Amino acid sequence: MAGKLKLDKSMALYAEAQTLVPGGVAGIRRPYNFVEGEYPIFFDEGKGGRIRDVDGNEYIDYLCAYGPIIIGYREEEIDNAVIEQIKNKGFCFSLTQATQNLLVRKLQEVIPCCDMAAIVKTGSDATTIAIRVARAHTGKLKVARCGYHGWHDWCVEVKGGIPPKFYEDIIEFHYNDLDQLEDILKANANDMAAIIVTPVGHPLGAEVQMPKPGYLEGVRRLADQYGCVLIFDEIRSGFRCSLGGAQEYFGVTPDLATFGKAMANGYPIAALVGKREIMGVLSKEVFLSSTFFPNSDAQVAALKTIEILQRDQVLDAVAAKGRKFGEDVEKVLAESGIPARFSGSPWMPFITFPKDATGLYKKLRVEFYTQLIRRGVFLQPYHHGYICHRHTDADLAFTVQAIKESLAELNKLA
Numbered sequence: 163m164a165g166k167l168k169l170d171k172s173m174a175l176y177a178e179a180q181t182l183v184p185g186g187v188a189g190i191r192r193p194y195n196f197v198e199g200e201y202p203i204f205f206d207e208g209k210g211g212r213i214r215d216v217d218g219n220e221y222i223d224y225l226c227a228y229g230p231i232i233i234g235y236r237e238e239e240i241d242n243a244v245i246e247q248i249k250n251k252g253f254c255f256s257l258t259q260a261t262q263n264l265l266v267r268k269l270q271e272v273i274p275c276c277d278m279a280a281i282v283k284t285g286s287d288a289t290t291i292a293i294r295v296a297r298a299h300t301g302k303l304k305v306a307r308c309g310y311h312g313w314h315d316w317c318v319e320v321k322g323g324i325p326p327k328f329y330e331d332i333i334e335f336h337y338n339d340l341d342q343l344e345d346i347l348k349a350n351a352n353d354m355a356a357i358i359v360t361p362v363g364h365p366l367g368a369e370v371q372m373p374k375p376g377y378l379e380g381v382r383r384l385a386d387q388y389g390c391v392l393i394f395d396e397i398r399s400g401f402r403c404s405l406g407g408a409q410e411y412f413g414v415t416p417d418l419a420t421f422g423k424a425m426a427n428g429y430p431i432a433a434l435v436g437k438r439e440i441m442g443v444l445s446k447e448v449f450l451s452s453t454f455f456p457n458s459d460a461q462v463a464a465l466k467t468i469e470i471l472q473r474d475q476v477l478d479a480v481a482a483k484g485r486k487f488g489e490d491v492e493k494v495l496a497e498s499g500i501p502a503r504f505s506g507s508p509w510m511p512f513i514t515f516p517k518d519a520t521g522l523y524k525k526l527r528v529e530f531y532t533q534l535i536r537r538g539v540f541l542q543p544y545h546h547g548y549i550c551h552r553h554t555d556a557d558l559a560f561t562v563q564a565i566k567e568s569l570a571e572l573n574k575l576a
């Protein structure tokens with residue numbers, strides 16, 4: 163039986179943070195998104211696939227900073243490239259450094275839909291400018307969306323402080339449901355500017371979904387039929403499913419796509435990429451500028467990250483590890499008799515507990531993730547995880563064993 167972790171320093175820092183920052187820490191990192199009292203709140207350091215909290219507890223980390231860590235924490239080759247740039251050249255100037263062109267050439271080389279790119283800082287920057295570009299290009303207003311696309315007014319789930327007019331032309335649809343999308347397009351036939359969809363389905367707190375056969379092709383066909391811009395939000399799938407994103411992996415090319423997270427193994431950078439004739443509106447009628455967008459530190463990090471992903475065939479290795487991990491976890495789940503499901507293989511592993519009439523699933527979820535964190539496995543109860551390159555076979559085997567033991571504890575509740 164694994165004991166409760168000592169988390170005194172995390173708790174003290176959190177108490178202090180609540181006097182300094184509204185909510186103590188930002189958004190998805192708040193304790194209620196984990197198991198309160200069982201998970202740490204502040205980390206101290208990380209290396210490879212492991213992290214250490216401020217109380218000195220060590221974990222195998224499967225949240226990977228919510229996605230950016232595709233290789234590992236403190237990846238020396240990348241950090242050194244950035245340090246060299248900072249020391250030898252500098253990275254924040256009034257004009258653009260040539261690293262921009264090098265990076266966009268690289269994106270052109272690897273991403274199927276990329277004729278041109280605009281470099282920004284966050285995923286939200288990229289999805290928001292994608293919508294603006296699509297509206298300017300088509301001269302139309304409405305947008306059909308599926309997935310989390312960031313914190314901006316047009317798409318954030320929590321509506322506090324946002325005038326309804328900012329999102330009233332945005333229509334949500336469910337992943338893998340082509341009929342519903344078609345109905346939306348039919349009902350708004352002359353007004354649709356864009357469809358934006360995550361090519362892998364990852365609804366909050368629910369199972370990760372891979373596209374059903376023909377789904378992405380169907381979305382592509384509908385976008386063409388109704389004359390709207392097809393945008394793949396590849397913030398999670400980019401530089402993970404394959405170098406060219408899910409569009410390359412599944413063989414369906416959108417008009418525009420957004421990339422971020424894994425693109426620079428943790429450095430702040432994102433991109434809108436797409437077809438020349440659509441991206442062209444950014445040269446004149448659509449405005450995009452921000453103080454830090456052109457900074458070269460993250461561009462250098464992205465170039466080095468992509469170089470390593472290509473050179474070491476990292477994404478093949480990640481997928482192979484993820485696939486084996488998925489198979490092992492499925493076996494353990496089946497043997498346990500606990501009503502839990504595994505999804506997201508090979509890139510985004512997630513163990514969920516399907517709703518039941520008595521609400522037992524909530525207890526199972528809390529107990530399961532409590533048992534896991536006590537065993538040094540950092541996963542999130544309401545968000546899928548990620549496999550990174552530095553997760554070793556031994557880490558993954560340890561994790562499968564921890565999952566097995568945690569499920570055994572649940573049998574005492576069920």
Ligand code: PMP
Nearest residue numbers: 284285286310311312395397398
């Ligand atoms: N799109 C997707 C699919 C995402 O997962 C996220 C972030 N979780 C975003 C957009 C927004 O990115 P950011 O948090 O960097 O603004």
